[in-house]
Amino acid sequence: MLPAPEACPALVLNADFRPLSYFPLSLWSWQDAIKAVFLDRVSVVAEYDRPIRSPSITMKLPSVIALKEYVPADRRPAFTRFNVFLRDSFTCQYCGDDLPAHELTFDHVVPRSKGGRTVWRNVVTACSPCNLIKGNRLPHQAHMHPLRSPYEPTAMELQENGRAFPPNYLHESWRDYLYWDTELDPM
Numbered sequence: 001m002l003p004a005p006e007a008c009p010a011l012v013l014n015a016d017f018r019p020l021s022y023f024p025l026s027l028w029s030w031q032d033a034i035k036a037v038f039l040d041r042v043s044v045v046a047e048y049d050r051p052i053r054s055p056s057i058t059m060k061l062p063s064v065i066a067l068k069e070y071v072p073a074d075r076r077p078a079f080t081r082f083n084v085f086l087r088d089s090f091t092c093q094y095c096g097d098d099l100p101a102h103e104l105t106f107d108h109v110v111p112r113s114k115g116g117r118t119v120w121r122n123v124v125t126a127c128s129p130c131n132l133i134k135g136n137r138l139p140h141q142a143h144m145h146p147l148r149s150p151y152e153p154t155a156m157e158l159q160e161n162g163r164a165f166p167p168n169y170l171h172e173s174w175r176d177y178l179y180w181d182t183e184l185d186p187m
Helices: 030-038 081-087 128-134 155-163 172-178
Strands: 010-013 042-053 058-067 104-108 123-127
Touching (some): 042 172, 081 104
Parallel strands (some): 010 058
Antiparallel strands (some): 042 058, 104 123
């Protein structure tokens, strides 16, 4: 039985054949991928064994597509909760526990009530228990110092950190494009 088209997203590569994003992985719905093919904005690199049909055309759904025009990476990453977690490798910066995103929060190292701002250099990933224990105190008052001082990461650093977290779903045709520049294990 053929998979539903909804189960066939396309991995989107930049014109240099690197994924636009590793985490979250750059994926387009099958509809967006087909539209981009017909608008001649992408090249089909690999296909699923899943055909789709219209009254005049039958084609296989693309599993890997590459943009025809190179899109430069943003120089400065957006300051988002998710990017803070990614910068800190989904690790509480107080106790060192690695946790899934839904179990994390962020902490103002210098609390907002004490003049701290919500910026890269004042926010760290924290688990809820550590965040509650630290509360509205400065690190020296709570005797809780971040494992690593907060800083503004580069877009490249976030991409590299994202590569360490494989997505929930990987189609076989994507593997060559996701890990082609990683170091190989010696045999």
